[in-house]
Amino acid sequence: MSQLLEVSGVSVSFDGFKAINNLSFSIGPAEMRAIIGPNGAGKTTFMDIVTGKTKPDEGSVLWGDMSKNLIGMNEAKIARIGIGRKFQRPTVFEDQSVFENLLMAVKNDRSPWSVLFFKPKFKDLAKVEALASEIGLSDQLERKSGELSHGQKQWLEIGMLLAQDPQLLLVDEPAAGMTLGEREHTTDILKEAAKTRAVVVVEHDMDFVRRLECKVTVLHEGSVLAEGSLDHVTQNKDVIDVYLGR
Amino acid sequence: MDFLKKYPSLPAFIATLLIFTLAVTFLSEAYGTGAISTSFVKTLGKTLCLALVAISMDLVWGYTGILSLGHFAFFGLGGYMIGMWLMFARTKLIVVESMAAADIPATALEIKDAVGTQIFGVVGSSDFPLVWMFAHSFWAQIALVVLVPGLLALVFGWLAFRSRVTGVYLSILTQAMTLALSLYLFQNDSGLRGNNGLSGLQNLPGLDAVSQDAVSIWFFWASAFALLVTYLIANFVVSGKFGSVIRGIRDDEARVRFLGYSVEGFKLFVFVLTAIIAGIGGALYYPQAGIINPAEIAPIASIYLAVWVAIGGRGRIYGAVIGAGVVSLVSTYFTGGQAPNINLGFYTIKWVDWWQVLLGLSFVLVTLFAPKGIGGLFDLISGRLSPDRKGAPLGPDQGSLREEEAEQ
Numbered sequence: 001m002s003q004l005l006e007v008s009g010v011s012v013s014f015d016g017f018k019a020i021n022n023l024s025f026s027i028g029p030a031e032m033r034a035i036i037g038p039n040g041a042g043k044t045t046f047m048d049i050v051t052g053k054t055k056p057d058e059g060s061v062l063w064g065d066m067s068k069n070l071i072g073m074n075e076a077k078i079a080r081i082g083i084g085r086k087f088q089r090p091t092v093f094e095d096q097s098v099f100e101n102l103l104m105a106v107k108n109d110r111s112p113w114s115v116l117f118f119k120p121k122f123k124d125l126a127k128v129e130a131l132a133s134e135i136g137l138s139d140q141l142e143r144k145s146g147e148l149s150h151g152q153k154q155w156l157e158i159g160m161l162l163a164q165d166p167q168l169l170l171v172d173e174p175a176a177g178m179t180l181g182e183r184e185h186t187t188d189i190l191k192e193a194a195k196t197r198a199v200v201v202v203e204h205d206m207d208f209v210r211r212l213e214c215k216v217t218v219l220h221e222g223s224v225l226a227e228g229s230l231d232h233v234t235q236n237k238d239v240i241d242v243y244l245g246r
Numbered sequence: 247m248d249f250l251k252k253y254p255s256l257p258a259f260i261a262t263l264l265i266f267t268l269a270v271t272f273l274s275e276a277y278g279t280g281a282i283s284t285s286f287v288k289t290l291g292k293t294l295c296l297a298l299v300a301i302s303m304d305l306v307w308g309y310t311g312i313l314s315l316g317h318f319a320f321f322g323l324g325g326y327m328i329g330m331w332l333m334f335a336r337t338k339l340i341v342v343e344s345m346a347a348a349d350i351p352a353t354a355l356e357i358k359d360a361v362g363t364q365i366f367g368v369v370g371s372s373d374f375p376l377v378w379m380f381a382h383s384f385w386a387q388i389a390l391v392v393l394v395p396g397l398l399a400l401v402f403g404w405l406a407f408r409s410r411v412t413g414v415y416l417s418i419l420t421q422a423m424t425l426a427l428s429l430y431l432f433q434n435d436s437g438l439r440g441n442n443g444l445s446g447l448q449n450l451p452g453l454d455a456v457s458q459d460a461v462s463i464w465f466f467w468a469s470a471f472a473l474l475v476t477y478l479i480a481n482f483v484v485s486g487k488f489g490s491v492i493r494g495i496r497d498d499e500a501r502v503r504f505l506g507y508s509v510e511g512f513k514l515f516v517f518v519l520t521a522i523i524a525g526i527g528g529a530l531y532y533p534q535a536g537i538i539n540p541a542e543i544a545p546i547a548s549i550y551l552a553v554w555v556a557i558g559g560r561g562r563i564y565g566a567v568i569g570a571g572v573v574s575l576v577s578t579y580f581t582g583g584q585a586p587n588i589n590l591g592f593y594t595i596k597w598v599d600w601w602q603v604l605l606g607l608s609f610v611l612v613t614l615f616a617p618k619g620i621g622g623l624f625d626l627i628s629g630r631l632s633p634d635r636k637g638a639p640l641g642p643d644q645g646s647l648r649e650e651e652a653e654q
Binding site for chain 2: 074075076079080084085087091092093095100105110111115116118119120144146147160164
């Protein structure tokens, strides 16, 4: 079966420092994947490359059945073809209500003219309602998102990601700063999403990764060190040396 | 009712503008008691145009977070475009009239040459430069009022936004644009009469019989109407999803990009729209001022524009209107020599000199202590509060809304 995203032989260096070194990675259309690795392993840079924020020095990033090359496309275009990204720090539009945040993210024509004359249709409102209940913010729709708690902001951002209806979700440390109960809810949302689309989760917390019950890719110094089930990689000697052993 | 909920300040604004317009009309020399002099009617009409361009500044700065310090260039260009027709048409009427007395009827070419000598004699020329190509046609020049500022904004904005120039660098670039334009126009061979500018614009061609008393009121009405339409357009633009997107760009443009919106496209859209609004404002302003010259689009003019919006309260459209109105009227009072000098014994404060110091000081004080500006006074009445964010602004970007400016 063909892969949704195929990253092959990608390298990028910043001022001589090789952040990503001949990295290859691929993920199928409905798959959950966790990426772990020590600080500086290149996890965030990897996401930057896929979403168009950073241009790699070499290598290719191919997308979908048509194997479209993503390198050289701008961030907005990559987002429109179906790659959604959640940042490490929750970034929502704090001066706007939860409703406005979600409505802005709901998949619709993004050109200035059609946005200017946009009137929310019933299906848009229904989608906002459905997402709000999925992320547990149904009764907070009118609140400014800046007032939400840290965990609620993280969920709102995941909700905005889902509203874009992407085929691939890149999620950077979704559980950071969450309580245990919030973490469980986050796991449920991500698992649900992975039934219909590809989800890549970057995470430090091993317990959280274990709960995702998915294939794990270990990055180290910009390339893949090991790949497989969590139990498999945690028994890998290299992984123990560079990551778990410390 | 839904409509009023969406635009809460609209009825109050329309009512205020209507009452103001009627009051001025019934106190004017042409249609009323004459309590307000014609020159003051013109000042008020000009103030309405400045409020109009302040709205465009608020859209581009207060809502989209682009601190453009070049919007007066578009204002001035609008004025130049209408000024060309006014000057050409009126000069032609005068020339034709004086030539009609001659024995042999003048040919079209002779008339054209005579008009050219009249207009360009002051810069030592008599030929019409290429830019005056459409000056004979009222409708063509009206179209240029919109097209010239719009195209300049389109080209400038496309280059600047595509390179992702933001923040203070963009402000400097816009200053450079307006400075370059004004220096170019200062040249005698720019084709727009150099530092003489275009003059006599208060005289409408073919309406010599109508006194300035009446003309001033007509322009006042036109300015009030244009302000109203601009206000409605601005409210429409900022209220819906478009408003959400541009406020998102103001607070965190990278996030908007990752949502799939073309940030550059939206910035360009707002930049061009506001340039066009500014151009229309200029086209209404300069016939009331009577004269336009390159000094009008000096960099300082655009900085004043930002000061008005800041003092009025950015990020709210009526704030921009209030800021432009109050500051420019107070400025007229102080610089017009009406304010009494203050004699301190050892030094006399002459307001003509000290007004700018006062303005600068109030700008600093407003920025530091009352970021909501004069518009914030309405929050005191309506009981709107700012969020308690311990000083944190609402987004990572430079232009983002500050805690004090936001609504809880």
